[in-house]
Amino acid sequence: NAGVTQTPKFQVLKTGQSMTLQCAQDMNHEYMSWYRQDPGMGLRLIHYSVGAGITDQGEVPNGYNVSRSTTEDFPLRLLSAAPSQTSVYFCASRVLTGEQYFGPGTRLTVT
């Protein structure tokens, strides 16, 4: 199993640009989520999904959209990038009552 994969590993955007961070898992996990990690602030939940076709907002959803058309994929879209979205983004997945596995992360810089 590849586990949780994310692309790209690094990305630089200009303010106002849009992009999609990709996340996929091959463990047939129902639950998938996106976090952002900023220095001194831990991991904050952006959006999550408990199954295909179901998504919901986390702690810091503004400026981000998600969709879950399949069990495997959970892309995160930045609609109009802002410098405040400079961060490291982690995708994660698990069965509802089990251990959460993280992807390798995407380091995003918005200039």
Add this chain to the structure above:
Amino acid sequence: GENVEQHPSTLSVQEGDSAVIKCTYSDSASNYFPWYKQELGKRPQLIIDIRSNVGEKKDQRIAVTLNKTAKHFSLHITETQPEDSAVYFCAAKTGANNLFFGTGTRLTVIP
């Protein structure tokens, strides 16, 4: 939502000494409390977890204790080694199945 507080933010210990990291949570419905270790530039990885029906759990040099009444839980690392140096995160899973993280503790083990 859940609010997880973690202390201290930094901790330095001599090799062989013990390290203790403490967390509190706010949602009395939270029922699962994992601890993650994150090395520089890497993804968070689960090191130990505890469920709300258990008061203590050990795995070799690592132990976690949970006090549901006081809503706090702690990570204990004994006989610390230089490879224990990392950032440690506590987390709490709510009844809505979302995992909320503390702000992290940077542990440095001095050889």
